[in-house]
Amino acid sequence: MSSAMTRRGAALLLAAAVCLGVFAAQARATELFVTNEIDDTVTVLNGQTYKVIATIPTDQRPRGIVETPDHKYVLVCDGDSSNIDVIDTKTLKVVRRIDTGPDPETLAMSPSGDKIYVSNENNALVTVVNFATGKWITQVPVGIEPEGLAVTRHGHTVVVVSETTSMAHFIDTKTWKVVANVLVDTRPRIAEFTPDQHWLWVSSEVGGTVSVINPRTHKIVHIIYFHIPGVDREYIGPVGVRFTTDGRLAFVALGRANRVAVINAKTYKVEKYILVGQRPWQMMFSPHRRRLFVVNGLTNDVTIIDVSSLQPVRSVPVGRLPWGIAVVP
Amino acid sequence: MLRAARTFALLTLVLLASVSASPSYAARAAAGRTGLKTFRIIFFRQKYHFNPETLPSLLESHPANLGLAGAEEATYELNTAGKFIGWDFKLDVITVPDGGNFLAAAQKLLAHGPRIIIADLKANDLLTLSDLPAAKHAVILDMRTIDDSLRQQDCRANTFHLLPNQAMLTDALAQYLVLKRWTHWFIIQGPTPQDAVYAADIRRSAKRYGAHIAADKVYNYNPGSRRSDTGYQQIQTQMPLATEVDADYDVIFVADETDLFGDYLPYNTFAARPIVGTQGLVATAWSPAYQEYAALQMQQRFDLFAHRRMTELDYGGWLAVRIVGNAVMRAGITTPVPMRKYLRSKDFLVQSYKGQGLNFRRWDQQLRQPVLLMTPLMTVSISPQHGFLHPGYTTDTLGFDKPETKCHLQ
Numbered sequence: 001m002s003s004a005m006t007r008r009g010a011a012l013l014l015a016a017a018v019c020l021g022v023f024a025a026q027a028r029a030t031e032l033f034v035t036n037e038i039d040d041t042v043t044v045l046n047g048q049t050y051k052v053i054a055t056i057p058t059d060q061r062p063r064g065i066v067e068t069p070d071h072k073y074v075l076v077c078d079g080d081s082s083n084i085d086v087i088d089t090k091t092l093k094v095v096r097r098i099d100t101g102p103d104p105e106t107l108a109m110s111p112s113g114d115k116i117y118v119s120n121e122n123n124a125l126v127t128v129v130n131f132a133t134g135k136w137i138t139q140v141p142v143g144i145e146p147e148g149l150a151v152t153r154h155g156h157t158v159v160v161v162s163e164t165t166s167m168a169h170f171i172d173t174k175t176w177k178v179v180a181n182v183l184v185d186t187r188p189r190i191a192e193f194t195p196d197q198h199w200l201w202v203s204s205e206v207g208g209t210v211s212v213i214n215p216r217t218h219k220i221v222h223i224i225y226f227h228i229p230g231v232d233r234e235y236i237g238p239v240g241v242r243f244t245t246d247g248r249l250a251f252v253a254l255g256r257a258n259r260v261a262v263i264n265a266k267t268y269k270v271e272k273y274i275l276v277g278q279r280p281w282q283m284m285f286s287p288h289r290r291r292l293f294v295v296n297g298l299t300n301d302v303t304i305i306d307v308s309s310l311q312p313v314r315s316v317p318v319g320r321l322p323w324g325i326a327v328v329p
Numbered sequence: 330m331l332r333a334a335r336t337f338a339l340l341t342l343v344l345l346a347s348v349s350a351s352p353s354y355a356a357r358a359a360a361g362r363t364g365l366k367t368f369r370i371i372f373f374r375q376k377y378h379f380n381p382e383t384l385p386s387l388l389e390s391h392p393a394n395l396g397l398a399g400a401e402e403a404t405y406e407l408n409t410a411g412k413f414i415g416w417d418f419k420l421d422v423i424t425v426p427d428g429g430n431f432l433a434a435a436q437k438l439l440a441h442g443p444r445i446i447i448a449d450l451k452a453n454d455l456l457t458l459s460d461l462p463a464a465k466h467a468v469i470l471d472m473r474t475i476d477d478s479l480r481q482q483d484c485r486a487n488t489f490h491l492l493p494n495q496a497m498l499t500d501a502l503a504q505y506l507v508l509k510r511w512t513h514w515f516i517i518q519g520p521t522p523q524d525a526v527y528a529a530d531i532r533r534s535a536k537r538y539g540a541h542i543a544a545d546k547v548y549n550y551n552p553g554s555r556r557s558d559t560g561y562q563q564i565q566t567q568m569p570l571a572t573e574v575d576a577d578y579d580v581i582f583v584a585d586e587t588d589l590f591g592d593y594l595p596y597n598t599f600a601a602r603p604i605v606g607t608q609g610l611v612a613t614a615w616s617p618a619y620q621e622y623a624a625l626q627m628q629q630r631f632d633l634f635a636h637r638r639m640t641e642l643d644y645g646g647w648l649a650v651r652i653v654g655n656a657v658m659r660a661g662i663t664t665p666v667p668m669r670k671y672l673r674s675k676d677f678l679v680q681s682y683k684g685q686g687l688n689f690r691r692w693d694q695q696l697r698q699p700v701l702l703m704t705p706l707m708t709v710s711i712s713p714q715h716g717f718l719h720p721g722y723t724t725d726t727l728g729f730d731k732p733e734t735k736c737h738l739q
Contacts, residue, residue, distance in 0.1 A: 103626075103629075122629050122633070143413070144406050144409050145623070162410075164680070165406070165413075166410070167413060178413070181413035183414060183658065183659065185678075186678055186680050186686050206680050206686040207686065232722070234686070234722065235685070237684070
């Protein structure tokens with residue numbers, strides 16, 4: 001925890017560390033940052049006690065949220081304000097605003113943290129921004145309502161999915177050209193590479209499926225379907241996708257089905273459906289992927305799933321219409 | 330239906346709407362389309378006489394491109410996808426002028442064989458088109474009508490209906506009223522045949538969902554105030570008289586499809602009761618005030634394109650073009666016979682901004698869909714309501730389900 005201590009050496013916490021010694025480690029636990037779309041805030045939760053540490057005011061309609069690779073900042077897309085709020089993870093304050101062009105829905109960072117990729121939902125663009133200067137490097141035209149972004153480990157390719165065009169677009173980061181377009185089922189929301197980078201999973205919210213794409217050939221190799229006894233097909237809306245570190249299991253948030261599917265990522269068989277709050281979309285792991293945090297848009301809370309037992313262990317309230325989550329170790 | 334054609338717009342937007350959307354569309358569509366396969370989407374419409382004086386509220390307008398603008402926006406959307414996979418979509422708009430020879434135009438349209446046609450037509454004209462011998466193997470996407478008869482005794486194998494019909498609308502309202510336990514209804518019905526159909530649907534919905542008709546009355550008098558200087562004074566005396574009944578009820582369920590008096594009811598009734606039906610709380614496929622399930626993006630996109638708000642008819646046009654585009658891009662279908670098969674198959678799905686993909690009922694080729702319950706400014710709810718169950722699709726709790734249909738298309 002020592003690196004975390006220096007990173008967040010706020011005066012109060014330092015004082016606590018001196019006075020309380022061993023307890024200080026707990027005070028520097030992981031923190032969860034959750035965007036509340038209609039509150040225009042980010043709720044910060046302590047990663048051990050799940051108590052609210054801070055509620056940070058943002059610009060309008062915060063949705064997409066990521067942390068920088070060095071954990072110093074959390075970046076929040078403010079859709080109705082056309083910018084990104086940069087939150088300092090030490091002071092928990094917005095320290096900077098970056099212009100993104102209209103309606104940024106979500107974002108991703110290059111592996112080194114030098115570039116931000118923003119999906120401009122209303123303009124069918126991906127805007128590439130230099131994080132240090134805030135200057136735009138380029139804008140890449142893609143399909144309508146671009147949303148989820150995925151970046152390869154070495155940063156050579158950025159994938160964006162467009163909800164209305166129903167495609168995954170592969171962008172080459174050397175030429176900033178779209179090199180391939182893969183038509184998937186209706187309304188794709190999230191793209192996520194498997195940890196070994198061999199496959200790209202794309203969730204289709206209205207289609208009710210997850211497409212597994214070979215990123216070298218740009219062909220769909222498998223489509224995963226969901227059947228939940230007692231839940232009508234039209235309520236199954238896959239959005240968030242996350243993999244365990246070993247790549248064995250995938251978690252897929254199913255929207256109005258109010259469940260997270262646990263999928264064997266090798267056989268594509270659904271092993272379990274975990275009941276969570278209402279309309280789960282985005283998810284994020286704890287630093288060692290022992291816990292999965294599921295953001296429930298309609299119940300205004302986060303369900304915490306224990307990854308080894310695949311059980312929901314508790315849920316904690318956040319703001320209204322929570323959308324995205326970032327976890328800072 | 331007049332109601333479907335209404336738009337709630339600010340005066341400035343009404344003025345802006347006179348600037349046609351076509352030039353910007355043409356400019357966008359023309360940009361670099363070489364090496365692509367072209368698919369021409371046929372948009373066939375009859376211009377109907379419309380007197381803007383009949384709109385009760387000054388905040389309402391009747392833009393010339395109602396419906397068409399939705400189709401144009403959808404064509405633009407298709408082309409953003411199409412350019413990535415080798416398709417170029419063109420919207421061919423064929424307009425029969427008011428008083429023009431509809432039959433001749435329809436025959437000419439089908440002179441070179443069956444086609445896939447988006448029809449912006451009222452019920453009578455739609456049937457004329459559907460029943461032409463040359464249309465037997467055509468596919469007609471009805472983006473306009475809400476008439477029950479076209480889903481029942483007058484259904485046709487070559488015709489698919491996109492907007493919810495009247496029985497779906499009254500069921501959508503009924504489910505919500507029953508959920509609220511507002512189960513005693515006073516029906517006030519206007520003078521037109523469409524009002525009679527809608528009122529019959531209200532009675533049917535009451536029976537289906539266990540509500541009671543506390544009072545049932547036909548209002549034949551045309552209040553006629555509309556755009557007159559002192560209209561409200563007339564209204565203020567007429568509406569209490571029209572709504573005075575010797576019964577206890579929870580809501581007034583109004584059946585006034587041509588907006589003769591329904592909009593005058595709120596705050597003018599004899600008793601203090603909410604108004605639902607064709608005015609007041611209405612059931613509809615789309616409203617410019619609707620923003621759930623990413624509809625906000627659709628509304629913003631439409632406004633950027635058409636410089637006005639998106640109405641139910643625009644949504645009908647948008648759905649029709651998206652349906653054709655899905656068939657072409659996802660299934661490679663460009664001709665009517667495989668198109669009909671595809672639209673009736675399990676593979677078919679169209680995005681709706683209602684939180685689910687939509688498909689067609691096989692028995693009457695009506696698009697299954699959630700129905701919005703709207704006030705002019707707000708979404709009140711979306712039906713089907715929780716707890717109204719169905720073994721197949723919960724949306725089949727709205728309208729004519731398979732066991733009760735008079736239409737058995739194969």
